[in-house]
Amino acid sequence: MDEKIRRIYVPMTESGFYILFCLQTPQHGYGISQQVRKLTGGAVTLGAGTMYGTLSKMEKDGLIAFYNEEEKRKLYQLTGLGREVLELEIKRIERLYKNSKGESIDE
Helix, strand or coil, rough: CCCCHHHCCCCCCHHHHHHHHHHCCCCEEHHHHHHHHHCCCCCCCCHHHHHHHHHHHHHHCCEEEEEEEECEEEEEEEEECCCCEEEEEEEEHHHHHHHCCCCCCCC
């Protein structure tokens, strides 16, 4: 992974994390926002500007790619690089959680 991509995306914003997490299967922007709302019990909502700005940046950086178009909606999916970044962030979050419980990262 390019060091520039690592610096930009890790640690990741909450909205960026949820967008990548949702794109493990092809999805369009509205579907992502609905899935995030459901996953977080409404605690996190993604505005259109945040959603489409982040999708555009992630596509430009190669983390996601256009998949298909359905009813005039663009569907995106995670790329190999996007999956790598998502896995790094999940490991980082898991480490933070373990540390908060007083566990070392070796456990």
